[in-house]
Amino acid sequence: MIMETLSTPNLSQKFIETLMLIHNNFYRQTKVPIPLNQFGVLMIVLTEEAVSITEISHILKISKQQMTTVIDKLVKNRLVQKQADINDRRRFVITLTPAGKQIIDDQNEIVRKRFTERIQHLTAAEKAKLGDAISNFNSLVEKMFAN
Template sequence: MNNDPIQNQSIVDGLVQLSFLVQEILGRVGTEHGLSIIQLRLLGILRDREPSMRQLAKHLNLDKSSITGLVDRAERRGLVERKVSPNDRRGFNVCITPAGRELTQAGNEEIVRHVKAAVEGLTERERAQLVMLVRKILGNTVK
């Protein structure tokens, strides 16, 4: 990595500002649908899988009581449901309901629209470079 402190700070500032932009988009879309960012993340995870409560907690970096409360609130709204785990009859897997899927799809469409607007000033080549760089950065941070 470059040892130039000015360039390193510029990279940090740029990535933090980009993170703020994405968080602002997620927060705005979530608020429009009565969801917090963590609830958006929960529904996003459940779009294509039915994880156990333990897997959800690990993925969202939450403790057991926090994930239980999060799932309880989403379940009360009819967005998710618990099913007895086929692998452990004492545990539960969480799945998205049709109402949750509908809300997730609507929210995702809005997020895509806002993100596309944010990168509108980039050329196609710059967008492709951005995708490649993001994948590279994320590949370096996988736990």
């Protein structure tokens, strides 16, 4: 590979292309059982564990008013719980319920199955190369965001 292809703009473009490939070939192919904005909230709550409505709205770039409506629907459907923070009664903490976790687990299983089906088209050497590439990619992304 020549040095010009390793420039930051080229790397960032390849990163975007990778995200789009993953989205188009795995996530866009599945039907999420709830609206995407609600699913996005479930994913944030899963990764952040206990998070406030304000924090979720900042992460997803959605107004707090809109986020309150989304959270209320998720609470009504028993996918998240909303509880007053024991340290600050003005703040509400959102946590995932088992039903909310199950929706995420089900979606992940659909993606895993699709991946498993599609990888069957590869040779053993290609599977090994893909496994190494994924491991290296994950390791480097973690290193980029360490600290």
